[in-house]
Amino acid sequence: MLELSRLHRRFAGFQALDDVSLDIAPGEFLALLGPSGSGKTTLLRILAGLDYPDSGSVLRNGDDFLATPARERRIGMVFQHYALFRHLTVIENIAFGLRVRPWRSRPSRSEIRARVDRLLRRVQLDGLGTRYPTQLSGGQRQRVALARALAVEPDMLLLDEPFGALDAQVRVALRRWLRELHEELGLTSIFVTHDQEEALELADRVAVMNKGRIEQVGPPEVIYQQPATPFVCEFIGKVNRFSVRRHAGGFAAAGWMPEGDPWQGRFTEAVAYVRPEQLRLATPSSLPAWQAHLRHIYLAGGVAHLDLHVASLDLALEADVASEDLSRFGLQLGMELRVAPRSVVMFPLDGKGEPLSEERWIWHARSPVPA
């Protein structure tokens, strides 16, 4: 169990970590997700012992983790640009962590050799052991870096943007493989990424970071379906934003009205988010909806992105439908559609126009009529 509490870290002129607390369970696969400058790499480096917080504590099973030097933390770190030793062969790179041990705890030559061979097979690089890093592709280098980190049998694997420098195809293959490896080894793994798809697909839990703070921590489906703050709404997935105002019978936006009022008369305005796949395109006339004009259709394989314009809100909306639905609904450029959200996340605005995350309201359409 790793307990991070109240971590602060300030660099010249900017707050990299601002009161970060987080518990990490053994064996968990955690993603630190955020835009650049959100503090996620700083947090990872503090766990690795390569940086230290200005204040706050990190405890591992009750012991002060920060007092332990990096080389004694039993962590395996995989760096963004791999940081391989370019003057050493693949085998020598992987064996490095074992060869630098004091002779009392250093495995014998043959044992090191056997362990390196096992790791080479595990990362599917057998036969490339005598090459130098410059002779390998990006994906191969990444796997060498991983094997090198695993060679010292760490308790925890830390990965800094592990797939950042790879091309799209290698990326997807490598992250599935990493997920399998994680399940096989049962290590605690923490990785930093700015790619939400990667975080949502790979991790057991995702911590979304922004400006040095953790905005939300939770399983991927919770992060996606129940975003805790406006930032999470906008950062994760695609989303349409519009505003709703209080009227006589509750909140409304140009004729569309979510039923209920969890705020019981407080607040006059709220910011609302709806995901592209949560827009119903052919709403029956018995339900309130917006009149929308279909401006563009972008066909992206199995999914079609529709660019809609709602005149009454003066708002451009993006809606996603399955490609085969295009012909099923007879969707054509320039046609008028009755569009209504199926599910909306709303945050009321306080007197200064700031959204209040703690007053979040997730609204779902009451009777899910097929779209």
Next chain:
Amino acid sequence: MRRRVLPGFGLSFGYAVAYLGLIVLLPLAALAWKASGIGFEGLVRLLSAPRTLAALRLSVGGAVVAALINVVIGLLVGWVLVRYRFPGRRLFDALVDLPFALPTAVAGIALTTLYASNGWLGRWLEPLGIKVAYTPLGVFVAMVFVGFPFVVRTLQPVLSALERDVEEAAESLGAQRWQTFFRVILPMLAPALLTGFALALARAVGEYGSVIFIAGNIPMRSEIAPLLIVQKLEQFDVAGAAALGVAMLLLSFGLLVLVSLLQRWSQRWAERAA
């Protein structure tokens, strides 16, 4: 005919060969031709003379040791200049080039004044039994002085290009600081260190101006080979001077080839890049 992407190969290659021939090879050929004037027996007699051998040993041996010392000091100074930020760093950095810029005779006179028995440093060293001026040690000090900037300047760019994360990787894999230095940093610096060594060596072998003032030029003891050449010229023994020159040339060339072989080996990881 094969097409080339880079234009102008013929012209630029021609120029390069012509210049190399005119500026380097022609004078060397003239040297060899002059040297042949003393004949084989004369050459053997000249090179086996104890005075010649002593001078060559001092010039080449001193230069090798001086270059080695410079590698150590240069690494330290380069490291400090690249890795740390401190007030006066730029000034310090500019000072490194002084041995380049100073006329060698001025450097020699300055060093002699410092290390003479009544000089600022000599005054304190002499009572300890360390005589620098007018001894082989003085020759050596002058050689270190003139060779010093080469190591620092060849090392600096390589040092600043070293990635921090490679050191961090070594540390997180459990390496102690000294292990990181000897197993990771030093091997990556080796090619640059060898280049610096070769340059410092070449400079020190042929150094004349700064050495003769501090050397005292006592035959068999603190007399350098270039001085022997000058003496032979003054006695109009052009063939002898040239022969000695050729001998030095071959020695230096052999050393430089050795260094460049070492360098190639130290860079084997880059050579075989696919």
